[in-house]
Amino acid sequence: MFGDPRSSTDDGSPAGESGATRLGRRPSTTQAELSHVALTLFAERGFDDTTVDDIAAAAGIGRRTFFRYFASKNDLPWGDFDAQLDRMRAYLDDLPDDLPLMDAVRASVIEFNRIPPEEVPWHRQRMRLLLTVPALMAHSTLRYRAWRDVVAHYAAGRLGVPEDSLEPQALAWTMLGIALAAYEQWLVHEDADLTELLESALRMLGERFAS
Amino acid sequence: MFGDPRSSTDDGSPAGESGATRLGRRPSTTQAELSHVALTLFAERGFDDTTVDDIAAAAGIGRRTFFRYFASKNDLPWGDFDAQLDRMRAYLDDLPDDLPLMDAVRASVIEFNRIPPEEVPWHRQRMRLLLTVPALMAHSTLRYRAWRDVVAHYAAGRLGVPEDSLEPQALAWTMLGIALAAYEQWLVHEDADLTELLESALRMLGERFAS
DNA sequence: TTCCTTTTGGCCCCCAGTGCCATTATTCTC
DNA sequence: GAGAATAATGGCACTGGGGGCCAAAAGGAA
Numbered sequence: 001m002f003g004d005p006r007s008s009t010d011d012g013s014p015a016g017e018s019g020a021t022r023l024g025r026r027p028s029t030t031q032a033e034l035s036h037v038a039l040t041l042f043a044e045r046g047f048d049d050t051t052v053d054d055i056a057a058a059a060g061i062g063r064r065t066f067f068r069y070f071a072s073k074n075d076l077p078w079g080d081f082d083a084q085l086d087r088m089r090a091y092l093d094d095l096p097d098d099l100p101l102m103d104a105v106r107a108s109v110i111e112f113n114r115i116p117p118e119e120v121p122w123h124r125q126r127m128r129l130l131l132t133v134p135a136l137m138a139h140s141t142l143r144y145r146a147w148r149d150v151v152a153h154y155a156a157g158r159l160g161v162p163e164d165s166l167e168p169q170a171l172a173w174t175m176l177g178i179a180l181a182a183y184e185q186w187l188v189h190e191d192a193d194l195t196e197l198l199e200s201a202l203r204m205l206g207e208r209f210a211s
Numbered sequence: 212m213f214g215d216p217r218s219s220t221d222d223g224s225p226a227g228e229s230g231a232t233r234l235g236r237r238p239s240t241t242q243a244e245l246s247h248v249a250l251t252l253f254a255e256r257g258f259d260d261t262t263v264d265d266i267a268a269a270a271g272i273g274r275r276t277f278f279r280y281f282a283s284k285n286d287l288p289w290g291d292f293d294a295q296l297d298r299m300r301a302y303l304d305d306l307p308d309d310l311p312l313m314d315a316v317r318a319s320v321i322e323f324n325r326i327p328p329e330e331v332p333w334h335r336q337r338m339r340l341l342l343t344v345p346a347l348m349a350h351s352t353l354r355y356r357a358w359r360d361v362v363a364h365y366a367a368g369r370l371g372v373p374e375d376s377l378e379p380q381a382l383a384w385t386m387l388g389i390a391l392a393a394y395e396q397w398l399v400h401e402d403a404d405l406t407e408l409l410e411s412a413l414r415m416l417g418e419r420f421a422s
Numbered sequence: 423t424t425c426c427t428t429t430t431g432g433c434c435c436c437c438a439g440t441g442c443c444a445t446t447a448t449t450c451t452c
Numbered sequence: 453g454a455g456a457a458t459a460a461t462g463g464c465a466c467t468g469g470g471g472g473c474c475a476a477a478a479g480g481a482a
Contacts, residue, residue: 021449022449022459023449025458026447026459051436051437063463064464071439140349142348166415169396173385173387173392174389177384182381184380185380235428235429236428236430238428274432276429
């Protein structure tokens with residue numbers, strides 16, 4: 001998962017920022033730039049055989065500086081995920097209250113994972129890493145948790161129960177599972193459409209699991 | 212998750228093993244012994260503040276030797292998980308073919324997570340670590356994957372579809388989510404019964420998610 | 423005893439991640 | 453234009469997980 005990272009405020013110029021000239025020395029690169037450089041290296045040598053030194057060197061910055069842009073090597077494929085989560089939260093909040101809970105959640109999952117055609121190859125590349133490299137699979141869990149929290153928070157509000165109670169939590173877990181299962185299919189089938197896969201997976205949930 | 216680790220062949224004596232006297236120097240400890248020592252230290256100082264050196268020292272072995280018993284510090288709370296998975300596989304295989312798929316899977320999840328009363332405190336301790344310490348949460352994903360594979364393999368067989376196709380994968384993900392949501396409840400509520408929580412969570416799945 | 427097998431653990435290495443701090447780039451103020 | 457003030461950089465040194473290599477220890481069998 002999820003979304004696509006192009007929303008990051010990055011106009012290419014190192015200066016960045018809109019208007020208000022900030023104080024002090026300007027950052028010498030950006031998250032997006034580093035992420036791009038790293039993804040390229042990962043594609044060439046593989047994730048495990050690419051050290052942080054390699055990435056920093058390729059990006060022309062010091063190793064120490066790298067860790068000011070990303071808290072860990074594992075975060076590289078994720079870009080600015082928090083911004084994506086904000087988007088999803090906003091989308092959910094804007095949905096009408098009379099839309100059934102399941103419909104709302106389903107719609108938000110679809111929307112959150114809509115990616116513009118030109119981003120598809122990059123997104124595939126990132127998702128392939130996240131879903132196959134063990135170190136990344138493991139680390140992703142922490143990101144998934146933040147995503148689940150968004151879903152659970154919304155569901156809890158709609159159901160009028162605590163966020164950490166069983167129903168919203170189970171719902172959030174289930175949605176995550178459905179989405180990831182769809183992603184795995186998407187990776188296997190080069191020509192598949194992610195939105196269609198998600199829709200079909202979500203449809204299946206109602207059909208198959210009805211006790 | 213899951214199950215309980217007492218099935219490990221461990222009679223307490225360092226020699227271990229039943230019958231056939233093996234050749235060469237005898238192992239100076241056991242997985243279970245190390246796991247126990249480590250869990251105790253984690254409870255005292257916390258997971259992150261306990262180094263592998265600490266654990267090895269407390270167990271009276273060299274650091275290098277530690278890594279012959281456990282591939283990583285993160286594996287300590289898991290014990291012999293592969294044995295648990297074998298148990299679950301066997302349980303599923305023994306179920307009658309005419310039992311509806313969902314019933315079979317539900318039953319196996321319940322059964323897999325049945326724990327004898329005397330093990331409850333230890334299991335709580337282990338699960339609390341696994342579900343709250345970030346490093347362990349992350350690493351657990353790899354174990355969960357093996358568990359999901361068991362479920363997906365069985366479901367695929369019953370459905371007559373490839374194991375990596377969407378339906379068994381989504382089902383497996385969903386079951387994992389349900390189980391973990393139940394576990395989280397179990398940790399929060401000291402007096403709760405895990406089996407009851409699982410049953411109620413699985414029941415909810417059918418009710419709430421029926422499209 | 424001697425030989426064979428298996429485990430042990432020391433030594434040294436690699437790599438991720440962090441605290442500390444002097445250096446450099448940039449803007450603001452006088 | 454000459455400093456402050458501010459913010460990013462990156463070198464250095466350190467911790468901690470993990471692994472390769474290999475000699476030594478501990479057992480059984482001949």
